[in-house]
Structures are given as C-alpha cells and as structure tokens.
Amino acid sequence: MTPGSPTEPVRRRRSTARHAAVLVGGAVFVMWAVATLTFFAIRLIPGDPAQAILGGPGSQASQEALDLVREEYGLDQPLVVQYLAMLGRLLTGDLGSSYALRVPVADLLAAQVGGTLLLAVLSLALAWMLALGLALWSTGRGRIAAAVGEGVELTAAALPHFWLAGVLIAVFSSGLGWLPPVATGTPAGLVLPVVTLAVPLAGFLAQVMRESLLDALEQPFVVSARARGESTAGVRLRHTIRHAALPGISLSGWALGWLLSGAVVVETIFAMPGLGRTLLQAVTLRDIPVVVGVVLFVALVYVVMTVVTDLVARVADPRLRQEGAR
Amino acid sequence: MRAAPVNRRPLGRSALIAAGLVSALALAGCQADEPQASDEPVEGGTLVYASGDAEPTCLDPHVGGNYPQALIAGQFLESLVSRDDSGEIIPWLAESWEASEDGLAWEFTLRDGVTFTDGTPLDAEAVKVNVEHLRDPATQSSTGYLAMGKVERVEVVDDLTARFVLTTPDSALLESLSQPWTAIQSPAGIARGLEENCEAPIGTGPFVVDEWVKQDRVMLVRNDEYSSPPADAGHEGPAYLEAIEWRFVPDAASRYAALQGGQVDVIDNPQPDTIAAAEESGNLTWLDAPRPGASNRIELNSGQAPFDDERVREAFIRAVQVDEGIDALFFGTAERSYSALSSVEALAYSDAARFEPDLERANELLDEAGWTERDADGTRLKDGQPLTLRFPVSTNQSIPAEQSLFEQVQATAKEAGFDVVIDLLDLSSWYGRLFANEYEIVSAPYTKVGPDVLRILYHSDSITPAPSGYFANLAQLDDPEVDALLTEAAAESDADARADLYEQAQQRILGGYYLLPLYDQQNSFLLDPSVRGARAMPTVSTPSFHDAWLAD
Numbered sequence: 001m002t003p004g005s006p007t008e009p010v011r012r013r014r015s016t017a018r019h020a021a022v023l024v025g026g027a028v029f030v031m032w033a034v035a036t037l038t039f040f041a042i043r044l045i046p047g048d049p050a051q052a053i054l055g056g057p058g059s060q061a062s063q064e065a066l067d068l069v070r071e072e073y074g075l076d077q078p079l080v081v082q083y084l085a086m087l088g089r090l091l092t093g094d095l096g097s098s099y100a101l102r103v104p105v106a107d108l109l110a111a112q113v114g115g116t117l118l119l120a121v122l123s124l125a126l127a128w129m130l131a132l133g134l135a136l137w138s139t140g141r142g143r144i145a146a147a148v149g150e151g152v153e154l155t156a157a158a159l160p161h162f163w164l165a166g167v168l169i170a171v172f173s174s175g176l177g178w179l180p181p182v183a184t185g186t187p188a189g190l191v192l193p194v195v196t197l198a199v200p201l202a203g204f205l206a207q208v209m210r211e212s213l214l215d216a217l218e219q220p221f222v223v224s225a226r227a228r229g230e231s232t233a234g235v236r237l238r239h240t241i242r243h244a245a246l247p248g249i250s251l252s253g254w255a256l257g258w259l260l261s262g263a264v265v266v267e268t269i270f271a272m273p274g275l276g277r278t279l280l281q282a283v284t285l286r287d288i289p290v291v292v293g294v295v296l297f298v299a300l301v302y303v304v305m306t307v308v309t310d311l312v313a314r315v316a317d318p319r320l321r322q323e324g325a326r
Numbered sequence: 327m328r329a330a331p332v333n334r335r336p337l338g339r340s341a342l343i344a345a346g347l348v349s350a351l352a353l354a355g356c357q358a359d360e361p362q363a364s365d366e367p368v369e370g371g372t373l374v375y376a377s378g379d380a381e382p383t384c385l386d387p388h389v390g391g392n393y394p395q396a397l398i399a400g401q402f403l404e405s406l407v408s409r410d411d412s413g414e415i416i417p418w419l420a421e422s423w424e425a426s427e428d429g430l431a432w433e434f435t436l437r438d439g440v441t442f443t444d445g446t447p448l449d450a451e452a453v454k455v456n457v458e459h460l461r462d463p464a465t466q467s468s469t470g471y472l473a474m475g476k477v478e479r480v481e482v483v484d485d486l487t488a489r490f491v492l493t494t495p496d497s498a499l500l501e502s503l504s505q506p507w508t509a510i511q512s513p514a515g516i517a518r519g520l521e522e523n524c525e526a527p528i529g530t531g532p533f534v535v536d537e538w539v540k541q542d543r544v545m546l547v548r549n550d551e552y553s554s555p556p557a558d559a560g561h562e563g564p565a566y567l568e569a570i571e572w573r574f575v576p577d578a579a580s581r582y583a584a585l586q587g588g589q590v591d592v593i594d595n596p597q598p599d600t601i602a603a604a605e606e607s608g609n610l611t612w613l614d615a616p617r618p619g620a621s622n623r624i625e626l627n628s629g630q631a632p633f634d635d636e637r638v639r640e641a642f643i644r645a646v647q648v649d650e651g652i653d654a655l656f657f658g659t660a661e662r663s664y665s666a667l668s669s670v671e672a673l674a675y676s677d678a679a680r681f682e683p684d685l686e687r688a689n690e691l692l693d694e695a696g697w698t699e700r701d702a703d704g705t706r707l708k709d710g711q712p713l714t715l716r717f718p719v720s721t722n723q724s725i726p727a728e729q730s731l732f733e734q735v736q737a738t739a740k741e742a743g744f745d746v747v748i749d750l751l752d753l754s755s756w757y758g759r760l761f762a763n764e765y766e767i768v769s770a771p772y773t774k775v776g777p778d779v780l781r782i783l784y785h786s787d788s789i790t791p792a793p794s795g796y797f798a799n800l801a802q803l804d805d806p807e808v809d810a811l812l813t814e815a816a817a818e819s820d821a822d823a824r825a826d827l828y829e830q831a832q833q834r835i836l837g838g839y840y841l842l843p844l845y846d847q848q849n850s851f852l853l854d855p856s857v858r859g860a861r862a863m864p865t866v867s868t869p870s871f872h873d874a875w876l877a878d
Contacts, residue, residue: 048754054390054466054468060469060472061794062792063793069466101540102383102384102521103521108540173587177587180587180589182581184573268576269579269580270580271542271574271575271576272542273539273542281381281541284722
C-alpha cells in the first residue's frame with residue numbers, strides 16, 4: 001500500500017474509485033478503533049457510571065435508585081454486551097444519551113460544535129498568517145534573521161496554552177483592560193482565546209515552512225526567475241510560497257485536531273462553551289456516551305481533514321498529481 | 327459602566343463581613359437601619375455572577391444534591407424554614423411549627439397567599455408532593471433523601487397545615503428542612519418529569535429560571551409577584567435586581583480578572599491570594615461565609631494499622647505543624663480551627679490544647695507504641711513495616727493552597743518518622759481509594775446545617791458503606807459511647823440537654839485523636855463595590871440577591 005518509488009511501473013496507479021474506497025475503509029476502521037479504545041479506556045479509570053448519573057461521584061444514592069439506573073442504562077449487562085450495544089447504536093448513527101445531562105449526545109454536540117470549530121478555524125487562519133509572515137521574513141536574509149526566526153519559532157511552539165493564556169489575561173485584561181478575560185460571545189472575547197491557540201501552532205508551522213522555503217530558494221527555477229529579472233519579493237510571492245505552504249497544508253489536518261485538544265484548556269480558562277469543556281466535564285463525571293461522542297467527532301475531523309489536505313496538496317503541488325510520484 | 331470605588335479605605339475583616347451582610351439586621355440588633363442618601367436601593371439592572379463551582383447537571387437540587395446546585399437553586403427555590411445569624415431557626419415558607427409531645431409528629435403552618443411562579447398555590451399538598459419526590463428512588467436524590475431519612479410520611483391536615491410523621495424523633499428536622507436540597511417546588515413542575523424539571527425548576531423564589539445555555543450561563547429574571555422572603559430578609563416584596571446572569575467560569579484567575587475588569591459583579595471561590603490582593607486594593611468587597619456543618623479537617627483512619635493505636639494517632643497530631651502553613655498559604659484569610667464543627671455552628675466545641683504540637687511527645691509515643699527502628703530515610707519501622715501514611719487528596723475539593731498545606735503536613739510529620747505519601751486524584755479516583763480503604767489520612771468536606779453532621783461523620787453506623795460504596799465516617803471512629811451520645815442528641819428535643827450531649831460527644835471525639843481540625847470550610851465571595859445588599863444565607867452560606875441592588 002505504501003507508495004512506491006517513482007520508477008515503479010504504471011500498474012501502481014490506483015483508480016480514483018479504489019483510492020476513495022481505501023480512504024473510506026480506513027476512515028471507518030479509525031472510527032471503530034477510536035470508539036472501542038475510548039469505551040474501554042474510560043472503564044479503566046475508577047468511577048461508577050451509575051453514580052455519575054445519580055449526582056456525581058460520592059453520591060449516597062439508595063440501592064433502589066442505583067438498581068433503577070443500572071437497569072435503565074443497561075449498566076447491569078456484561079461489558080461485552082454493553083460494548084456491542086454501543087456499536088449497534090453507533091452503526092445506526094445514534095450516539096446515545098448523556099448520563100449526567102439526560103439529553104441526546106447528538107444534541108449536546110450540535111450545540112457545542114459551532115463555538116469550538118469557529119475557535120479552531122480562526123486560530124488556524126491566524127497561525128497560518130503568522131507562520132507565513134515569519135517564514136518569508138526570516139529566510140534568505142542572512143544568519144541573524146534566520147537565527148531570530150528560528151528562536152521565535154521554537155519559543156512560540158514550546159509555549160503551553162495555560163501559561164500563554166494566563167500571561168495574555170494578565171497583560172491585556174487585568175493590566176491594560178483592552179480585552180475581556182471571559183469570552184461572552186462577542187468578537188472581542190474571541191481575541192485572546194484565538195491568539196492563545198494560534199501562537200504555539202504558528203511556531204510549529206513556521207518551522208516546517210521555513211525549511212521548505214530554504215529548499216525552494218536553492219532550486220534552479222529561482223535562479224531562472226531571477227535571471228528573467230524578477231525581484232526578490234516577486235520570486236518569493238509567485239514561486240517559493242507554494243513550496244513553503246505545502247508542508248503547512250499537510251500539517252493543517254493534524255493542526256485542526258491539535259487545536260481541538262487545545263480547546264479543552266482554552267475553553268476552560270476563557271469560560272467559553274464548547275466541545276473541550278464538554279469533554280472535560282464528561283470525563284470528570286464518567287459520562288461515557290458523551291466522552292465517546294466527542295472523541296468520535298474529533299476523530300472524524302482528523303479523518304476528514306487528512307483527506308482534504310491530501311486533495312489540497314495535490315492541487316498546490318502538480319508533482320503529486322503525476323502517477324506514482326509522492 | 328463601573329463607578330469609582332465607594333470605599334478605598336482598608337477595612338478590617340469583621341467590618342467587611344458586616345458590609346457584605348448589608349441586611350445589617352445583625353448589626354442594628356433588629357432595629358430599622360437609618361437610611362442614608364447613598365443607601366437607598368436602586369431598582370433594576372442585571373447582576374453578573376461568575377461561579378467557579380462545577381456547572382450543575384440538573385438545576386433541581388432534589389436530584390443528586392450537591393453544593394453547586396444549592397448555590398444557584400437558592401435564587402429560585404425556597405425552603406420551609408431558614409436560619410438567622412445566631413443559628414436560630416426562623417420562619418420562611420412555614421410561618422410556624424409545633425412538635426408533638428413524643429416528637430414523632432411535626433405540624434407546619436404555611437404562609438398564606440404564596441404561589442409558585444407557575445401560578446400553583448403553595449399548600450400542604452405541595453409539601454407532601456415534595457417530600458414524596460425526595461423519597462422516590464426515581465428522583466435520584468441523595469442529599470435530600472438522607473435529610474428526610476426519619477420522615478415516614480406527610481399528612482395534609484388542612485390547606486395550610488402539613489403534618490410530618492416521623493419514625494423516630496429527629497432534633498435535626500428543622501435544620502434539615504432549612505437546606506436548599508429540601509426546598510419546596512411546584513407540584514406541577516415536578517409532574518413534568520425529571521428532564522424538564524432539571525432544566526428549569528419552578529419555585530417561589532425571588533428569581534425565575536429563564537434560560538439555561540449549557541456551559542455558559544443561566545439567565546434568571548425577577549419574579550414580580552414575589553412575596554415570601556425569610557424572616558431575616560432586608561425587605562418584603564420583589565427583588566430590586568431585574569435579572570441575574572449566572573455564568574460558569576471555571577478558571578480562578580479569569581474569574582478574578584473578569585471581576586477586576588468590571589465584566590462581572592460577583593465571583594465565588596476566589597483563591598486566598600486574590601482575596602488578600604482584593605483586601606489590599608480596598609476596592610472590592612470580601613464576603614467571608616464559611617460553610618456550616620463540619621470544619622475542614624484531616625481524618626485519621628482508626629479502622630486499621632497504624633492508627634488503630636491511639637498513641638500513634640496522638641503522635642501524628644503532635645508531630646504535625648500547620649499554623650504557619652495556614653497563615654502563609656492562606657494569606658491570613660483562614661483562621662485555625664480546633665473543632666470538628668464549623669465556627670458558624672453555635673454548638674461547636676473547641677479544644678486548642680489538644681492540638682498543641684509537641685515533637686518530643688510524638689517521638690515518645692511512637693517509641694512506646696513499638697515504632698522504634700528507623701530506616702535510612704528516617705521513616706520509623708515496626709516488625710520491618712514502615713510507618714507509611716497514604717494520603718489521597720482530591721484536587722476537586724482541595725484548592726492549591728490546601729494541597730500545599732498538606733505538603734507541610736508531610737514535611738513536619740516526617741520529622742517524627744511518618745512517611746506521608748500524598749496522591750493527587752480526581753474526584754472519582756479519590757472516592758475509589760476511600761471505598762477501597764486505601765488511606766490512612768484523608769481530608770473530606772461535609773456541608774450540612776446543624777451539629778447533626780457529627781452523627782453522620784462519627785457514628786459507627788456511618789462506617790458501613792452505602793450501596794454506592796460511600797461512607798461518611800472516614801475516621802472509622804467506632805466508639806459505643808460516642809454512638810450513644812449522638813443518637814441521644816439526635817432525639818433530644820430540649821435545647822440545653824441537646825447542647826450538653828453534643829458537647830460531651832465532641833469532647834470524646836477530639837479526645838480520641840481521630841481528627842486534626844484545620845479551618846472552617848472556606849467559602850468566599852468577592853463583590854464589586856457597586857453591589858449592595860447581597861448576603862450569604864446563614865443556612866448553607868449560598869449567596870442571596872433578594873436584597874441586592876446595583877449602585878451606579
């Protein structure tokens with residue numbers, strides 16, 4: 001299945017249909033594996049789901065109440081039966097109901113997904129702008145600029161979200177009073193959360209972009225472009241930026257998933273509603289259907305983004321469209 | 327939006343508390359306040375409250391029954407009785423009450439003319455439905471269910487008279503009924519079923535649940551027909567505020583920043599350092615409202631070695647030093663306790679001498695108890711077994727300052743040869759350790775109105791786990807004399823005799839070195855100075871905004 005070397009014969013070429021089938025099959029496998037792992041992993045940590053339903057850990061529920069709940073939610077069944085029941089439900093597209101909130105998981109996710117996706121997409125966009133700007137500025141300008149660029153990238157990539165969020169709140173909310181520390185659905189409230197998520201990501205993206213940019217700048221086509229009389233800026237904008245963007249595009253699928261996990265911290269600190277906080281609360285309460293639902297959703301985003309970035313990369317880089325080449 | 331702070335003069339702690347309790351009845355000795363120009367309440371406005379407690383999964387405190395539910399339910403639900411600052415039970419939805427000679431029947435006369443916000447009248451039938459709701463396993467009640475443990479049934483005597491029939495006399499009945507977990511809701515609201523009632527319970531309170539946006543906020547709007555404040559309220563009639571926006575802001579630093587920036591008006595669960603900073607700046611009001619029931623304390627598991635030996639228990643308590651740690655880590659916001667009960671409980675008995683640190687004595691006691699060897703790390707040994715104390719700590723319940731304090735406990739206990747192993751755990755895992763008896767010391771809060779909490783925490787019946795695995799007697803104190811005193815106290819209707827029994831019980835509990843009291847269960851609110859008239863209920867210290875208004 002691994003792409004062969006460019007010298008492999010034509011039979012390596014996969015039809016579009018086969019390519020799609022492999023993608024879909026892979027996606028289904030990933031989703032199944034994720035659901036299975038999550039289902040069993042959450043049972044490895046201590047905590048009784050029946051208690052989660054009855055007012056959280058440490059509840060002093062009566063035997064009758066516990067029995068009633070165990071029966072209602074099928075928790076009295078063997079684990080394998082519960083697992084198969086969950087798979088059966090998932091196959092029909094039913095994510096089940098939250099133990100703690102007593103509402104369908106699908107409704108819960110639908111209500112929270114918008115906020116988190118907006119946060120993730122804005123952060124990704126900002127990270128891209130920062131990364132491209134930094135990479136373009138710091139390459140081909142001599143050692144000092146390269147060193148500065150590298151330093152900034154490494155530092156940014158290493159910043160933990162909770163720390164960065166704390167500093168941003170201290171400076172821009174408590175100190176200068178420009179931006180609210182609690183996001184209340186206003187555009188101003190989104191600024192600090194988006195910056196918190198974007199800066200470390202920009203560090204990562206800029207690192208890989210700068211490397212490919214350096215590669216590209218040494219390519220013969222740069223020399224011929226310059227020979228045709230194009231300016232430095234022209235070369236960068238028209239020719240090398242594509243090369244710089246390529247690994248960034250491939251990374252964006254990963255990055256969106258990474259942003260969703262970063263959302264757990266950022267949503268909690270800035271008190272924004274969203275999937276991250278939903279997940280945190282669900283894990284604390286051992287609300288298994290919600291945990292499985294959120295994790296499946298994030299997995300789905302990863303899978304979809306992998307496919308999309310694969311396609312976008314083919315558009316951006318003509319070499320990928322040629323048979324066998326990869 | 328935010329006016330200049332009214333008072334930049336640093337105030338003493340007691341003055342600030344008083345300022346917070348602007349109902350001021352306690353101060354003025356029940357005389358009417360002399361109205362000052364600036365103290366005239368202003369109608370209208372929306373108060374923004376930022377809560378650091380977990381967001382409830384159900385707004386009906388009958389279901390489950392935890393503190394986050396109580397915090398918000400107090401805005402829209404009311405109880406039969408309340409408690410005033412001196413600890414006296416006072417009328418609320420019930421105007422008066424009387425117990426029968428044998429203590430097995432209590433008749434409550436309800437306030438006339440009160441209606442729930444759905445228009446249903448408050449009557450004896452409603453009280454009956456509520457008690458049945460609490461006792462029904464399908465309600466999934468835990469706290470309220472326990473509080474009604476001795477109630478067999480409620481009889482409707484007439485429209486406004488409800489008779490509670492008990493299985494055994496219960497001197498804590500009124501205290502149990504003053505809690506938000508037994509608040510009275512509209513029977514029509516309850517009849518809608520668990521799911522719908524969880525979204526927006528219907529009560530008689532000064533505010534009504536308008537909308538609950540999960541993980542974001544609950545919008546509460548004024549009940550314009552409100553007519554049933556508790557007897558110690560500052561005014562009759564509807565609230566001054568038009569609405570309360572109740573937001574969930576889990577991060578302590580963000581919460582404080584939002585208060586400083588004027589984005590919110592009130593926050594709960596401020597960390598000790600921010601309380602100290604707020605006090606220093608002088609432009610925020612600190613409302614210090616310790617919770618009732620038990621103090622925060624370290625329990626020593628006497629059910630197994632090494633703490634089944636009283637000498638080892640005393641040695642631990644003599645070895646550990648917490649005073650400096652409390653001062654430094656809590657920035658002077660927490661006062662050392664020497665009682666099993668919260669300082670808000672009138673019957674709390676303190677014995678400071680019992681907890682005087684004395685390392686020399688601790689070493690003597692351990693030598694006496696046979697822990698004579700030491701290993702390379704200085705940990706004492708007996709028959710080759712190290713003197714290890716497992717200390718599971720719940721990160722949900724112990725704030726960072728408390729976690730640091732436990733490290734000081736660890737360090738000071740080490741000098742006497744104890745090897746304290748602290749384990750930071752999430753709530754479910756923490757309970758898992760307790761249920762499996764995998765602890766020698768533990769600190770667990772317990773909030774309940776009145777000294778009957780002692781029976782829950784130290785009666786040997788509470789060693790037997792509930793069906794869920796839970797047991798409250800974490801010290802595993804098993805003393806027939808303590809049992810007898812607490813049982814007798816719970817059935818004693820004479821106030822003086824009851825107080826005497828509780829004092830004897832506390833002396834015996836403290837005397838057996840089963841616990842190390844630390845401080846009251848901390849519960850604080852920070853308010854923007856424009857918020858006036860807010861107070862903490864003297865029942866379970868939840869905030870009340872019926873008398874609150876926003877000065878501009």
